[in-house]
Amino acid sequence: MSAPEQKRDFVVEMFHRINRLRQKVGAREGDSRPGFIDPGAIARAEKIVENKEVEFSHEMASALARINDAWANTKIAPRFVQRLRSDANNIKDLADTYHYQLMAHFGESLRDFCEKLDVNNKAHHVIVQAHIDAMLAAHNKNIRAYGGTQAQELKDMVAKAIAQHS
Amino acid sequence: MQIAFTDPTKQEKAYDLKGLRILIIEDYPFIAELMQSLLHEMGVGDVVVAPSISVAKEKIAESNATASAAAIDAVILDWLMPDGTGLELLQWVRSHDSESIRFLPVIVCSAHASQDMVSQSRDAGAHEVMVKPVSADKLAKRLVHVIDKPRPFLKTSDFFGPDRRRRDIDFRGDEKRKAQAETIKVNYERP
Numbered sequence: 609m610s611a612p613e614q615k616r617d618f619v620v621e622m623f624h625r626i627n628r629l630r631q632k633v634g635a636r637e638g639d640s641r642p643g644f645i646d647p648g649a650i651a652r653a654e655k656i657v658e659n660k661e662v663e664f665s666h667e668m669a670s671a672l673a674r675i676n677d678a679w680a681n682t683k684i685a686p687r688f689v690q691r692l693r694s695d696a697n698n699i700k701d702l703a704d705t706y707h708y709q710l711m712a713h714f715g716e717s718l719r720d721f722c723e724k725l726d727v728n729n730k731a732h733h734v735i736v737q738a739h740i741d742a743m744l745a746a747h748n749k750n751i752r753a754y755g756g757t758q759a760q761e762l763k764d765m766v767a768k769a770i771a772q773h774s
Numbered sequence: 775m776q777i778a779f780t781d782p783t784k785q786e787k788a789y790d791l792k793g794l795r796i797l798i799i800e801d802y803p804f805i806a807e808l809m810q811s812l813l814h815e816m817g818v819g820d821v822v823v824a825p826s827i828s829v830a831k832e833k834i835a836e837s838n839a840t841a842s843a844a845a846i847d848a849v850i851l852d853w854l855m856p857d858g859t860g861l862e863l864l865q866w867v868r869s870h871d872s873e874s875i876r877f878l879p880v881i882v883c884s885a886h887a888s889q890d891m892v893s894q895s896r897d898a899g900a901h902e903v904m905v906k907p908v909s910a911d912k913l914a915k916r917l918v919h920v921i922d923k924p925r926p927f928l929k930t931s932d933f934f935g936p937d938r939r940r941r942d943i944d945f946r947g948d949e950k951r952k953a954q955a956e957t958i959k960v961n962y963e964r965p
Contacts, residue, residue, distance in 0.1 A: 619957040622937075623927040625877055626963050629847060630921055633789035642922045644781075645816050645914045646788040653815035653910035660808060667804050694856045698802040701885040704907040705805070719854075719886065 657705065664706045668747050671699050675718075675743075679736055686727040692736075693722035699743065709754040714743045714766065721770075731773035738769035789921065792819035795837070795845065799823075799830040799863065800852045800883075805908065809850065812910045816917075822846065827858045831866060838874040845874055848920055850913075851900075853884035853891055860884070864898040868934045876934075877927060879920045883908065899935025901925075 635643050675695040681688040700715030702708075718739040725732050742762040745751075751759050796818055800806035803825070810821045822837075824830035830849075838845045849867075853860040860882050870876045882895040885906040892903050902916045925936040 617957070618959040619930065620959070621929040622958060622960045623877070623929070624960065624962045625924065625927065626965060627921075627924050629794075629879070629924070632793045632847065633791055633921055634787065635785055635789070635921075636787075639785060641783060641785050643785040643789045643918060645791065645918060649788075649816045650910045650914045653812040653913075656811045656815055657808065657909060663804075691856050694801060694854055697854045697885055698805070701802060701805055701906050704885060705808075716885075 661706050664702070664708075665747075665750075667702060668699070668708075668711070671695065671702060672740075672744055672747060675699060676740060679740060682725075682727060683733065689722055689725055689727065692725075693719050696722060696739075708746075708752050710746050710751050710759045710762065711743060713754060713763070714739055714746065717766065718743075734773045735766075735769050738766045742766050789817075789918070791817040791917075794818050794847045795820040795822065797822045797824060797830065797833060797837075797846045797849045799827070799849060799855070799860075801825050801855050802852075805852075805906075809908055809913070812908070812913055816910065816914060827855050827860075827863050830863055834867070834875055834878070838878065839872055841874045846878065848879040848881065848917070850881045850883050850904075853882055853895065854886045860900075861894055861898050864895065864900060868899040879924070881916050881920065896938055897933065897935075899933075901936050 630643075633643065675692065678688055678692040678695045682692045696715050696719035698715075700712045700719060703711035703715055718736065721732075721735060721739070725736065742765055745762055746759070749758060751762070753759060791813075796813055798806055798809050798813075798821060800809065800823065806823045806825070810823060813821045822833060824833050830851075834846060834849070849863075851860045851863055864880060864882075867875055867878055867880060879901045880899070881902040881904055882891075882900045883904040883906060884891060887903070887905040895903055901920050904912055904916050927935060928937050
């Protein structure tokens with residue numbers, strides 16, 4: 609570093625790094641064109657997601673059992689609320705992956721409610737329980753779509769709990 | 775396996791990912807295994823999973839304490855974890871003493887994709903944000919983007935991470951940036 613540079617007070621430093629990833633994946637040296645991943649491999653990978661759908665029902669049942677446990681624990685020890693929130697988010701994630709829109713909706717709604725959940729407020733217990741009951745019912749009745757009479761009934765049940773106990 | 779490709783705007787051969795080591799930070803085993811399988815199928819040689827922020831820190835520190843062939847090349851980070859958020863991990867990575875950790879590419883991946891989350895992750899130094907549900911196509915696109923478009927890192931009084939501006943466009947409005955040319959120091963890494 610030169611002497612005048614040492615004295616200078618830099619506001620921004622910019623770092624240009626060697627692109628080691630590009631070297632590692634075999635991009636041709638000096639060729640700045642973008643690369644790609646083998647489309648056949650991407651298609652095969654996409655098939656893995658589809659093939660795992662047979663595990664959805666069993667996996668969702670396990671996720672619902674976990675969130676039930678997390679809620680039981682949260683009522684005793686509020687520090688478990690992060691676990692409850694994370695489990696609700698995982699239910700949304702799993703449901704979204706296999707296009708179970710109603711389940712994803714309840715998972716997201718419960719996850720967001722966890723941000724303001726006051727475990728000492730009994731009214732909030734009703735709201736959490738309504739979400740869990742709705743998710744269990746959606747799973748037991750295998751309701752996939754967000755619309756439809758049965759889905760609407762479950763959404764109304766949760767909406768009513770929120771309206772009455774918020 | 776590399777295949778021939780005829781698109782003249784792209785490299786001639788598909789990227790060979792077998793030399794890459796990718797860390798997935800994901801607490802949900804089903805999704806973690808799914809992502810691991812997708813990456814393996816796409817040819818990634820080594821995919822490591824950490825089920826919590828604390829385990830992820832251990833794995834990164836262990837693998838990337840010094841630059842080596844066994845170092846983790848990129849991280850896929852679930853934003854909402856039982857022991858914290860992705861923000862904590864990003865801050866830890868970007869403030870680390872080791873260059874091999876500080877400059878690590880991080881792709882934030884979340885089912886909780888609010889505007890706040892996107893802003894927070896960008897401002898904490900994430901390279902990319904991927905909204906779940908996860909798919910092979912989305913993963914491949916983010917990965918190729920990280921490989922092909924490594925934005926320079928910027929260090930200011932309140933930020934360290936990849937340049938948040940993605941395009942060089944001619945801006946005609948009032949100048950809001952604080953830095954003048956003489957207060958910008960440019961560092962080029964030497965081979």
